[in-house]
Amino acid sequence: MVKESDFELVEEPVTALAEGQARVRNLMVAFEPAMRGWINEGESYLPPVGIGEVMRASAVGQVVESATPELEVGEIVTGMFGWQEYTLLDMRQPGMLGGANKLPPGATPEQALSVFGITGLTAYFGLLEIGQPKEGDVVLVSGAAGATGSVVAQIARIKGASKVVGIAGGPRKCRWLTETLGLDAAIDYKSEEVGRRIKEECPEGVDVFFDNVGGEILDSALVNMAQRGRIVLCGGISRYNEAEPSPGPRNYLELTVRRCRMEGFIVIDYFSRIPEAAADLAKWISEGKIVVETDVQEGIENVPRTFLRLFSGENLGKQLCRLAEASPAS
């Protein structure tokens, strides 16, 4: 299990800007379960963050110094600025995750980092491209009160699902899913028998299961899939802190009997299509069809502790930490 003491807050001198560089003061950083994987050793879809390096993270910041025509002082931008108060950007060598991008028109930093950020895009492309929901489908989402799951559930509804069921931990989250987001049902994995409840809520089977959790919840879903169902493997937060992988889904051969597909994806593959997703998401937000919830903690010294909230399940909606207020100069 990752812990606060795995991270260290260090001060470093601020260096002068070279041509093409700019300095951003970070206003808010965002947290995703996938970041847990980035601090494991070994090959993955991104190189691991090495010991002593700044932790990689999405953030929103304000340009405070600029030696590039692309960025103006005072501008609010978003990018992989990491866990730090100030980030030095080099617009000539933006790196594989891009340099700095403007926020979608009218978007707050909270929205830029949640529904328009990694988790919202993950929900959008994962559900639509991998899950391929059809009108009338029954859609089940685990981690449904999280930043990705909550957007998945709402997009499923927009796309005409006949029933959307969310799995979350605790009565507060479950109530939020049904009362605020308007899901048809919520299953509390902390107090309910998940398999029995899925069967009860989805007697004809689940057409699309969007899984953020893995473990027992995935196994319970596998035996309740409809014929030709699709399981979107977004991740497995129940497993990210294990030193050795625990047993996998013992019911995986249900995929054969039920002619199902289980497929993984990485949202960075869809970055070229962000404008399309952002346009849809902005429309749905303006129409009140997508509700965005955030959990905002405060202060650079609280950043590691805020990361841990993802794994203890304290957060409802997108987990964020505010480092500074935007200067009015913007």
Next chain:
Amino acid sequence: MVKESDFELVEEPVTALAEGQARVRNLMVAFEPAMRGWINEGESYLPPVGIGEVMRASAVGQVVESATPELEVGEIVTGMFGWQEYTLLDMRQPGMLGGANKLPPGATPEQALSVFGITGLTAYFGLLEIGQPKEGDVVLVSGAAGATGSVVAQIARIKGASKVVGIAGGPRKCRWLTETLGLDAAIDYKSEEVGRRIKEECPEGVDVFFDNVGGEILDSALVNMAQRGRIVLCGGISRYNEAEPSPGPRNYLELTVRRCRMEGFIVIDYFSRIPEAAADLAKWISEGKIVVETDVQEGIENVPRTFLRLFSGENLGKQLCRLAEASPAS
């Protein structure tokens, strides 16, 4: 584990034919690992075979009596005739698995039950429809010396795979894969470290893994998949005789990191497309591109024992049992 004493050989009087019926004398029965699932209790893609019922099985038989214009005495036909010497067919109510079909032109009973039968069709549709191999792909097959796996490996080669690697048990089967079928490499799971050997043979990763086995072999393949690889879940013979499902693939989250798809299928969904498959297979056989191997045992009393050969891995190629010779009247 299924055992011989789970089956009983009983004699029953032969009843007179009603209008629309015919009697077939079974010449040869075929065995598939999936049959193990048919004698489990509970819902699946076919109703279970009940206690006291004739075991369901594909067979080739000769019509010995007919009260239907569709079948002529002496004709050789194939269908789900079961483990019995004589089968009463009702052409007016052929049931969900069809009545009796003619053999493909020029096909022997052995070919009709192997490459043109359930296992050959499973190989054809599973590889081409689910695996979707592209020219230059690296293809890995488990259970590669079995009736399905051996046809999969040969079709992969025909379709332009850059490398075809088979996993099988023991030096005899592995030698057969490389020397007779012309595979690029064979991995002996009984004496070699499968994961290390896959990595060695497929350093760029596996594009298509056709899995007949499951268990540790599936886990070893998961960590060696190429980006956007496809795992065809044909079955899991390593698990069919377990009372409780053993742990699933602990490495299943590799599907996410590697953007892979794992998908199951049931060959009966493709029965309407049999003519297309049979034409391709017949062409490849006539061109010498597909070698068909069978293991033929003898006698109705040996049928249950022959079934067990699938699970002990004694068979190389299609497991069959001959019950009678065709009458020369045909």
